[in-house]
Amino acid sequence: MSISTQLKTLCGAVLAGSALLLTGCGNDSAETTQASNEPTELTVYTALEADLLDTYGKAFTAEHPDIKINWVRDSTGTITAKLLAEKENPRADVVWGLAGTSLLKMKSEGMLESYSPIQVEKLDEKFRDTSTNPAWVGMDAWxxxxxxxxxxxxxxxxxxxxxxxxxxxxxxxxxxxxxxxxxxxxxxxxxxxxxxxxxxxxxxxxxxxxxxxxxxxxxxxxxxxxxxxxxxxxxxxxxxxxxxxxxxxxxxxxxxxxxxxxxxEIEATAILNTTKKMAAAKKLVDWSITKTANELYNQGYAVVAYPGVAKPVEHFPxxxxxxxxxxxxxxxxxxxxxxxxxxxxxxxxxxxxxx
Missing domain, CATH: 3.40.190.10 (Periplasmic binding protein-like II)
Incomplete structure (x- = not known):
């Protein structure tokens, strides 16, 4: 058994009982040590509705086939508690789709990478972290x-x-x-x-x-x-x-x-500052604020971060x-x-x- 396979097997065993693991477990090796023919695997924690993950994940992977998303999903409170509990031994690379108040809490704990995504200035200001060291970016509001x-x-x-x-x-x-x-x-x-x-x-x-x-x-x-x-x-x-x-x-x-x-509440995205896959993580966050991504968000949410994208959602008052x-x-x-x-x-x- 290869070292890569052993790592994946071990990580899968550790995470199996901790949350709903939709597509396996992330590879803990750094980007620079991965085989060139293997995609970089990002472990992404989320509280997004389960029926949305496949749509979002496929759309991102279609544009970035070199990156594989391994989702770990649970309710907002559970995911927030899990991230805070793992502060000293983090397992996630990115959080994509968690309450903005949860990410503000994590930011105050010093857990998030300061990063301003490419073309973030195109987003509505209420979906942006406008502080000197921005650490989160919004996607939609529920x-x-x-x-x-x-x-x-x-x-x-x-x-x-x-x-x-x-x-x-x-x-x-x-x-x-x-x-x-x-x-x-x-x-x-x-x-x-x-x-x-x-x-x-x-x-x-x-x-x-x-x-x-x-x-x-x-x-x-x-x-x-x-x-x-x-x-x-x-x-x-x-x-x-x-x-x-x-x-x-x-x-x-x-x-x-x-x-x-x-x-x-704003659903937002952020990078854990402990990730060993920073380049891939930034690509994901960059994509998460694109017009394409916001058009997908608008399929279920009437309020999205990208101005001019939102169209009326069927059956919304x-x-x-x-x-x-x-x-x-x-x-x-x-x-x-x-x-x-x-x-x-x-x-x-x-x-x-x-x-």
């Missing part, structure tokens, strides 16, 4: 939404909610499911946006009321919408992409954008853009640990078991 099952609502005589505050009404008791913010990026953007929208004291008061109606908290941001689509719940607090996708497949859902406004709150990502990242600790203390008793 937005909160309520997935409302009209069939289940009729069965239980539930009125259609129009606001977040509506979800605290007694009629919805046991009919609402939302993501746990400790494991889900969607859950965290919900909680941080409520605290910003209502103010911290009133934000926690709102969540106290909402908690009375929650049947359970999931560890996936898309799961509440999937459960609403299948009729397991009438109301799933989730995000618009997943709801629109399920409606397209025939689910009896309506996407509701609450009147107070919706939280949103028209008011999405105007209802996005003024989100203070720096505040959210700085207060992340405190917010999650308080949430867990108050509400974790209704969280589903981790698989």
């Amino acid at each position: 937005v909160a939404a309520i997935c409302f099952n009209t069939v289940e609502a009729e069965k239980y005589n539930l009125s259609k909610p129009t606001s977040w505050q509506d979800l605290t009404k007694p009629e919805y008791k046991g009919h609402v499911i939302m993501p746990n913010p400790n494991s889900s990026g969607t859950g965290f953007l919900d909680v941080s946006s409520w605290l910003q929208t209502f103010g911290e004291d009133k934000g926690w008061q709102f969540m106290d009321g909402l908690h009375q109606n929650i049947s359970r908290y999931t560890h996936s941001g898309s799961k509440p919408c999937k459960l609403a689509a299948s009729g397991e719940t009438a109301i799933g607090i989730s995000f618009a992409y997943r709801g629109a996708n399920l409606i397209k497949k025939g689910a009896p859902l309506e996407l509701i954008i609450p009147s107070e406004g919706i939280g949103w 028209a008011e999405v853009g105007e209802k996005m709150i003024k989100n203070d990502f720096e505040w959210a990242a700085k207060n992340r640990d405190k917010i999650l600790s308080e949430w867990q203390k108050r509400y974790d008793s209704k969280s589903e078991p981790k698989s």
